[in-house]
Amino acid sequence: MKLLTSEIPPGKPQTRRKNQKLAPLIVSAFLLTFITLSYPGIIRDSRKISEANSQAFESLDQDSITPASTRLDQKNYQPCSRRKIDAPGCNSSVGGEEIQARNPPPHTTVSPPLTTAEHVLVASKTLTEKDQRNCDLFSGEWVPNPEGPYYTNMTCNAIEEHQNCMKFGRPDLGFLKWRWKPDACELPIFEPHQFLELVRGKSLAFVGDSVARNHMQSLICLLSKVVYPVDVSSPTDANKRHEYRAYHFNISIFSSPYLVRTVRTEPNDITRPFNLYLDEYDESWTNQIEDFDYVIISAGQWFFRPTYFYLNHSLVGCLYCPETNITHFTSSFSYRHAFRTAFRAINTAKKFKGITYLRTFAPSHFEGAQWDKGGDCARTRPLKRNETLLEDFSSEMYSIQLEELKIAQEEGRRKNGSKFRLLDATTPMLLRPDGHPSKYGHWPVQNVTLANDCVHWCLPGPIDSWNDFLQELLKREMEIHRLLT
Numbered sequence: 001m002k003l004l005t006s007e008i009p010p011g012k013p014q015t016r017r018k019n020q021k022l023a024p025l026i027v028s029a030f031l032l033t034f035i036t037l038s039y040p041g042i043i044r045d046s047r048k049i050s051e052a053n054s055q056a057f058e059s060l061d062q063d064s065i066t067p068a069s070t071r072l073d074q075k076n077y078q079p080c081s082r083r084k085i086d087a088p089g090c091n092s093s094v095g096g097e098e099i100q101a102r103n104p105p106p107h108t109t110v111s112p113p114l115t116t117a118e119h120v121l122v123a124s125k126t127l128t129e130k131d132q133r134n135c136d137l138f139s140g141e142w143v144p145n146p147e148g149p150y151y152t153n154m155t156c157n158a159i160e161e162h163q164n165c166m167k168f169g170r171p172d173l174g175f176l177k178w179r180w181k182p183d184a185c186e187l188p189i190f191e192p193h194q195f196l197e198l199v200r201g202k203s204l205a206f207v208g209d210s211v212a213r214n215h216m217q218s219l220i221c222l223l224s225k226v227v228y229p230v231d232v233s234s235p236t237d238a239n240k241r242h243e244y245r246a247y248h249f250n251i252s253i254f255s256s257p258y259l260v261r262t263v264r265t266e267p268n269d270i271t272r273p274f275n276l277y278l279d280e281y282d283e284s285w286t287n288q289i290e291d292f293d294y295v296i297i298s299a300g301q302w303f304f305r306p307t308y309f310y311l312n313h314s315l316v317g318c319l320y321c322p323e324t325n326i327t328h329f330t331s332s333f334s335y336r337h338a339f340r341t342a343f344r345a346i347n348t349a350k351k352f353k354g355i356t357y358l359r360t361f362a363p364s365h366f367e368g369a370q371w372d373k374g375g376d377c378a379r380t381r382p383l384k385r386n387e388t389l390l391e392d393f394s395s396e397m398y399s400i401q402l403e404e405l406k407i408a409q410e411e412g413r414r415k416n417g418s419k420f421r422l423l424d425a426t427t428p429m430l431l432r433p434d435g436h437p438s439k440y441g442h443w444p445v446q447n448v449t450l451a452n453d454c455v456h457w458c459l460p461g462p463i464d465s466w467n468d469f470l471q472e473l474l475k476r477e478m479e480i481h482r483l484l485t
Contacts, residue, residue: 134184135182135184135185136182136183136184137182137185137187137424137469137472137473138182138422138424138427138428138469139182139183139184139427140180140181140182140183140187140428141180141181141183141384141385141431142178142179142180142181142382142428142431142432142462143178143179143180143181144177144178144179145177145178145179145189146177147189148176148177148178148179148460149176149460149461149464150189150190150222150225150460150464151221151222151224151225151460152166152460153165153166153167153459153460155221155224155225156220156221156224156459156460157224157228158217158220158221158224158459159217159221159459160217161441161442162437162441162442162453162456163214163217163437163441163456163457163458163459163461164441164458164459165437165438165440165441165458165459165461166458168437168439168440168441168442168443169440170437170438170440170458172380174380174381174434175380175381175382175432175434175435175458175461175462176460176461178381178382178462179465179468180428180465180468180469187465187468187469187472188468188471188472189468190222190464190467190468190471191471192222192223192225192226193226194471195222195223195467195471195474196223196226196227196244196247196249197247198471198474198475198478199247199249199293199294199474200247200248200249201247201248201249202249202293202294203249203250203251203252203291203292203293203294204249204250204251204252204292204293204294204295204296205251205252205253205254205285205288205289205292205294205295205296206251206252206253206254206296206298207254207256207259207285207295207296207297207298207342208254208256208257208259208296208297208298208299208300208359209255209256209257209298209299209300209301209302210257210456211298211300211301211362211455211456211457212253212296212298212359213253213255214456214457214459214463215296215298215359215463215466215467216240216251216253217459218457218459218460218461218463218464218466218467219251219467219470220242220251221459221460221464222464222467223244227244227246227247229242229243229244229250229251230242230243230244230245238255239252239253239254239255239284239285240252240253252292254284254285254288255284256282256284256285257299257302258274258276258282258299258302258303258307258334258338259282259297259299259338259339259341259342260276260277260278260279260280260281260282260337260338260341260342261276261277261280261281261282261283262274262275262276262277262282263275263277265308272306273305273306273307273308273318273320273321274305274306274307274308275307275308275310276307276308276309276310276334276338277310277313278309278310278311278334278337278338278341279311279312279337279341280310280341281341281342281345282342286342286345286346286349289345289346289349289352290349290350290351290352292352292354293354293355294354294355294356294357294474295346295354295355295356295357296356296357296359296423296470297342297346297356297357297358297359298358298359298360298361298425299335299338299339300361300362300397301364301455303319303331303334303335303338303397304319304331305319305320306318306319306320306321307319307320307321307334308321308326309329309333309334309337311337317329317333319331319333319334331393331397332393332396332397332400335397335400336400336403336404339400339401339404339405340404340407340408343356343404343405343407343408343411343420344408344411346408346412346418346420347408347411347412347415347416347418348415350416352418353417354419355419355420355421355477356408356418356419356420356421357420357421357422357423357470357473358401358405358420358421358422358423359423359425359466360398360401360402360422360423360424360425360426361394361397361398361401361425361426362425362426362429362457363390363391363394363426363429363430364377364436364454364455365377365379365432365433365436365454366452366454367379367433371451371452371454371455372451374449374452375452375454376438376439376452376454377433377434377436377438377452377454378438379433379434380434381434382431382432382433382434382462383430383431383432383433384431385431387431388430388431390426390430394426398426402422405420405422408420421473421477423466423469423470423473425466425469428462428465429462429463432462433454434462435457435458435461435462435463436452436453436454436455436456436457436458437452437453437456437457437458438452438453438454439452440458441453441456
């Protein structure tokens with residue numbers, strides 16, 4: 001495993017006698033230090049991060065709207081090299097007697113709900129005292145947290161089968177005992193009462209694939225200590241809407257794994273390639289964008305499966321297609337175009353006045369082999385940042401997202417003042433190979449080898465930290481708004 005060279009902190013200035021020749025150097029050093037502390041994102045974005053322990057999963061299709069209880073037939077296993085990890089015939093659960101959860105750690109006591117004014121004061125005080133607004137939340141390490149987790153599979157009913165690691169007998173629970181610690185500040189643990197006050201009267205949309213849905217379900221579980229939402233969506237609709245009526249707050253998920261207009265080449269066969277119209281909006285979510293105050297947009301592993309690429313209604317290339325007379329592109333071609341088109345849709349939505357958060361690429365952690373060749377993620381504790389690197393193709397995806405986010409931010413400022421923010425899941429989640437379901441997302445099937453899930457995240461699990469980030473980012477927005485008004 002590759003190691004990063006550890007950074008040496010700057011030495012403490014020594015007391016010296018007055019010397020006029022040293023004055024300019026001292027002033028320069030002071031200015032450099034001030035700039036560094038004030039703009040940590042510049043340092044982070046300039047770092048080249050890569051991953052050594054994530055095996056190739058370029059044929060992996062992650063999203064699922066198929067119940068995990070579908071039985072896997074032996075005859076259907078062979079074609080899974082291009083199929084979803086939790087689709088029928090790839091990573092399905094089978095019936096069986098439910099395993100009771102192990103005794104969970106005691107929950108922390110939730111303080112009574114604060115008034116809106118009190119929440120503003122708490123957020124403002126936290127930001128001011130710890131200089132949170134200038135702290136890079138996404139540069140840090142995982143540290144022990146004996147208080148976790150804050151819910152279990154027995155206290156939250158929003159957990160899908162393939163995320164329910166406790167139910168399916170995961171023997172270690174140490175992976176639940178960590179929290180993210182930024183280098184220069186503290187990241188408060190998610191507090192459901194405070195979050196619900198922050199979003200009172202607001203609406204939040206997740207746009208993306210099954211990992212986006214994984215994120216939404218984590219949020220619902222964390223909020224379940226206070227209240228469950230009302231599901232007002234159709235049971236057969238992949239797009240879901242949940243309402244917290246006492247708070248006039250709602251959450252929606254729009255299933256759009258490619259972010260752009262997508263057409264199946266075979267309507268009834270999910271294993272066949274998709275046609276991607278890379279310069280056309282996916283109207284299933286872009287036509288509704290104006291109704292939301294916050295949008296969390298993400299995309300990932302779907303871009304590694306066979307696809308045909310269209311620009312200006314014409315076929316321009318493909319990924320993993322058998323034709324020799326078509327230009328063969330890499331996944332980065334479609335990934336860049338998709339994000340650029342999605343961000344353009346947001347910037348051209350005339351009535352959208354909300355905030356868009358780019359949740360960056362969450363690396364998978366297959367070790368030992370590829371995902372369909374026995375690769376697994378059997379680690380039981382987080383890595384340190386000097387223990388792993390982001391692999392080249394994942395690093396490229398991450399860089400594309402940051403570059404397209406910057407372009408969207410600049411375009412938004414020029415056009416209609418659209419706000420784009422970063423929620424960097426890549427850096428923290430690279431260090432959590434222990435947080436995936438692995439083989440604990442289904443019951444074992446006799447004489448059948450099932451693929452391990454090293455892409456989605458156990459619930460509860462490290463993905464809950466994404467909502468710690470979200471809460472802090474919302475508090476920062478509130479503080480900025482307070483300072484400007």
